[in-house]
Amino acid sequence: MTEWRAASVADKLAQWRLTPVGPGFSTVSSHLQPVLRDGEPAMLKVARLEEEANGCRLLVWWDGHGAARVLEHDDRAVVLAMGGDSLVPMSVSGDDDRAVRVLCDVAAELHAVSRRRFAERPEGLIPLEEWFRSLFARSETEGFYARAASLARRLVDAPFDPADLVVLHGDLHHDNVLDFGPDLGWLAIDPKFLVGHRVFDYTNILCNPNPSIAESRFDRRVELISERAGITERALLEWTVAWTALSASWFAADGAVEDEHNALRIGVLAERRLSRG
Known part of the structure; x- marks a missing residue:
């Protein structure tokens, strides 16, 4: 090679x-x-x-x-x-509901392409089981990381509807969707190279564009994404626990303590909502 x-x-x-x-x-x-x-x-x-x-x-x-x-x-x-503004200004100016809907619609369009052309997908896509390997390595620890590692393992190993297996963007959030004008609309940039359950692509929306918005609007966003994307709140929350722990583990490895804590706070919010049923 x-x-x-x-x-x-x-x-x-x-x-x-x-x-x-x-x-x-x-x-x-x-x-x-x-x-x-x-x-x-x-x-x-x-x-x-x-x-x-x-x-x-x-x-x-x-x-x-x-x-x-x-x-x-x-x-x-x-x-x-060349694209224009990202969705960050829309969110921080007070129209976060609209920004979240746009993100959900972009994810849905990307996943629709995957369903039409899954057999022609690029070779070498990284499965989520491999993407989560650094979190799985924390399974013998304690606290949130250990709980999230166990949950992530269950999610990755669980059988699911083949229609939910898609080529993922992998990093879908407000900064990675740009305005390409009235003809083309909002389009994604900067994807990862992943394949897995479609719900994963909605989790990072809950962590952006900044900690203040992410935390204060968490419950509203869970409801909005669940409705717009046609997924259950439980699935979204479980994948969010897994994703935030993985993200936090990467930040921890880089010594980015504040970013680690920000990710963990969203994960704890997801756990608490799960516990309320």
């Missing part, structure tokens, strides 16, 4: 005849550069990690249905149509 290597922004600008517009920026996983492609605004995204490049493969596979349109691509980079 050929070893994967990151490309340079300069190489991709030249290869696809792109004109940079202003400064680019970098994240842990990608280099991003606003560009003009044939005179039209676009975004060049050059993966720094193979995991991120795999997420770009999903954008290609979704082909503009629920996800940003891909204009150029190879195994190391993509050029995306």
Whole structure:
């Protein structure tokens, strides 16, 4: 197997005849550069990690249905149509209900593509059993992590309706859905490379866009997502316990104590609501 290597922004600008517009920026996983492609605004995204490049493969596979349109691509980079604002301003300005509905609708569209084309899904998708491995390693601990690890194991191992097995976005939240204008609407960016139960894609909505909103609107959002997505509150809450524990375990490993605590607080809210039946 050929070893994967990151490309340079300069190489991709030249290869696809792109004109940079202003400064680019970098994240842990990608280099991003606003560009003009044939005179039209676009975004060049050059993966720094193979995991991120795999997420770009999903954008290609979704082909503009629920996800940003891909204009150029190879195994190391993509050029995306330029999006506008994320859903964060909508949520923080007081219209969080609308933002949550948009997120649910985007998830539903992505999952609908998966159902139509599941047999043609990209090779190598990561199953949730593997995605949760760092949480499963905490099963011998105590407290919330141990309870969540046990619950996650049950969820991953439980049989379920084949219609609920979908290609997942894996990181669906307010910052990862952008406004692409009146014709295209709201579309997702920055997917992971996962496959598993569809309810998983709704859990991160409950943790964003900031701790204050996530905690104060938790109960309202559970009701709204359950209704909009056609899933039971129990399923949503159980997967949320599992996800928040996994997320918190990653933050803990990185030494991000405040982020770990924020994730755990949402998990505790989910546990409490579960206990109320």
